[in-house]
Amino acid sequence: MLDVSDDVRAEIGEAEAERLLAGENAPGSYDCTSCRTPGDTTAEPTSTVLFVGEETAVLAFAHARCIPSQVVPLSEEQLQGAVRAISGEARQPEPAAPAVPAAPSGSAAPRPEQRQAVLGVTCGQVFIDDTLYPAIVVEPTGPIARPGTDGPGDDFLPLLIEQGFLPVTEVAQPPAQVPGWSVLLAMGQLHAILMPPASPGAQPVAWWQAHQALAVTDGWRTAAAKGHKVLVYAAPAGSIGQQPREDLLREALEKAAAGGVLVAAAMPLAGT
């Protein structure tokens, strides 16, 4: 019961796609690449997911209810991590702190010449209206300048508001969805936050991409798979900080909202 999307078919070739669909190369049972729980290609609708690095590609499988068949571009480093995860090698959870330089702007690619602030990313869950939402909190390590400028100001929030993020005055209300953005969760780990491409019809581009995929808690992953929605909060450098516990994260968000320095948007999981 495999689905092979046109994108995946174009990458792996007609012959391989037909072999998969005929069940010759299908694995039978697998660990869903999105929610990490077992699946079975002979018993339930299954999506083929092709992870494509610069040099290699890896075919993986996911419940069709979790993510549709798709091609997921990854850095070679991420792909090697994906291979390790798929082949079942035990991985230590990594702290949700490392991040890479990012261009929080309408530009299509990270700009290495930008000031060297990096985006710190923390995952947690936020309780709103009797629902536990998976949340990502993004906070740069320093001021973010508008691309093309090197002024002393911090344009992090204005740049995000231009992209459709909305200021948060009440954490008790879930933020609205921002069109075209999504959260890429693969192999049960957080890989990237994707933004719309500069030109219509192109692939989404990574606004933030993990150096190494970030481990998330089972609760976070379950909530994301169930609601297909992640709340992404962003605040300027120094306004949230690393919080060791989720209740403290909530407090820090409320403090940032009260101070008028919190923006947010809801995003679907990538491809959904």
Ligand SMILES: [Zn+2]
């Ligand atoms: Zn699944």
